[in-house]
Amino acid sequence: MPPDVTLESPNTHRLVSRIAPHWREALGLLVLGSLASLAVTMREWGEMFHQWWNIDTYSHILLIPFIIGWLVALKASELAQIAPKPWLPGLGVIAMGLVLWFVGRMTDTNLIAHAGAVGTLQGIVIASLGPRACTIIALPLCFGVFLVPFGDEIIEPLQVITAEIAIVLTHLSGIPAFSDGIYIDTPVGLFIVAEACSGVRFLIAMITLAVLVAYTRFTSWSRRLAFLAASIIIPIIANGIRAWGTIFIAQSQGVEFAAGFDHVFYGWFFFAFVVILILGLAWRYFERDPEDYGWSVDEVHGFEILKRLEPYHASPMKVLAGTLALCILAGGTAMIAAPVAIG
Structure with a gap:
């Protein structure tokens, strides 16, 4: 059988x-x-x-x-x-x-x-x-x-902000230049803050990471909001510095070298550097381990509003x-x- x-x-x-x-x-x-x-x-x-x-x-x-x-x-x-x-x-x-x-x-x-x-x-x-x-x-x-x-909606404002930061730093570094929106004219050539240079990719990823860290490592709302604000402001400023760095390097090393350096630096090191910087600044203020995030069972059982939802x-x-x-x-x-x- x-x-x-x-x-x-x-x-x-x-x-x-x-x-x-x-x-x-x-x-x-x-x-x-x-x-x-x-x-x-x-x-x-x-x-x-x-x-x-x-x-x-x-x-x-x-x-x-x-x-x-x-x-x-x-x-x-x-x-x-x-x-x-x-x-x-x-x-x-x-x-x-x-x-x-x-x-x-x-x-x-x-x-x-x-x-x-x-x-x-x-x-x-x-x-x-x-x-x-x-x-x-x-x-x-x-x-x-x-x-x-999401994020395409903020590309244009980010391009303008990046250009404004870059032109200010360009003037401070002694390089004559003038800007028209996202266009920056310098002695070595015309630079354009294109969509790919707006920093939107990094900013959206950083916001996602910031929300995760804020709710798993902090308990106080003030520290959460401060961390979220830093995770938005620092990447925007850093992207403006990166754009200025490309212009500055182009003055001494040439436009082609600057473009190649910017591609490698932005693609491989920039994101990691800023993430490490933000997490490093916040590390000493972390208030709990990730596994302790959210409400406990006892807290949930004590919520009056949840008791009122029982009949439904x-x-x-x-x-x-x-x-x-x-x-x-x-x-x-x-x-x-x-x-x-x-x-």
């Missing part, structure tokens, strides 16, 4: 058995809801991944899913002490995300559509796990905002049905409205 054949590996069975029953239900709901959301917003996620993979400004976003996973893993022991309860008002968050996605899709505004796709997924997490569990993982949940590629819990099937209905409605409406929007 042939042996029984099973499609479930012993290792998988052991892994699933280690998950508490209430968490199995919640995670199953989360997976099914996420798949429904991705089916509707697949185009936007494809566009975002294309930007993460192919555009240098957004390449740091490829690390964010791993950072989110790490932050959640740090809270695993505390999450195990909480019973996740699907939350009916979470459907409202999903609906708002889908409305934002729909508006972005219909108006062909990628930033809005991408934000809606990410917001919908965040809403599904809230609806699937409930407010208590989501309070424990508030940081990684909110950190998902940085999955949205619902069964997993009701939340799943509501999630599927919203996704089908949004996807169907977009399919019907798309020809009208195009025409």
Whole structure:
């Protein structure tokens, strides 16, 4: 008689058995809801991944899913002490995300559509796990905002600021020059603060890192805000100094040498140097280890507002049905409205 054949590996069975029953239900709901959301917003996620993979400004976003996973893993022991309860008002968050996605899709505004796709997924997490569990993982949940590629909107102002800093330092270094917007005319040639030189790539990555550090290493809001401010101001000033350095080197070594030096220095050393500088200045003021970030289970259990939200819990099937209905409605409406929007 042939042996029984099973499609479930012993290792998988052991892994699933280690998950508490209430968490199995919640995670199953989360997976099914996420798949429904991705089916509707697949185009936007494809566009975002294309930007993460192919555009240098957004390449740091490829690390964010791993950072989110790490932050959640740090809270695993505390999450195990909480019973996740699907939350009916979470459907409202999903609906708002889908409305934002729909508006972005219909108006062909990628930033809005991408934000809606990410917001919908965040809403599904809230609806699937409930407010208590989501309070424990508030940081990684909110950190998902940085999955949205943004920053093109500030390129032009950054170009102007960089040019202004560079021209001031050029005059202070004794080099005759005058500027017209992003153009800097010097004895050795005309320099242009192009989009690639605006510093937006570094600034966006630095803001992302700063938020992570601020909420994992500091407890006081004053230090968090000071660190965030420094993480914005210092890179902008440093980029202006870098632009001036290119002009200064061009005076003595030639334009070609300066351009090559700027490419290597900016691409390989500039980012690392400024990050080390900012973290080095803040190191002595760190107030806790990363694994201690956020609220503890005891603190969460003591929040009165969470107690008031208890009556709005619902069964997993009701939340799943509501999630599927919203996704089908949004996807169907977009399919019907798309020809009208195009025409």
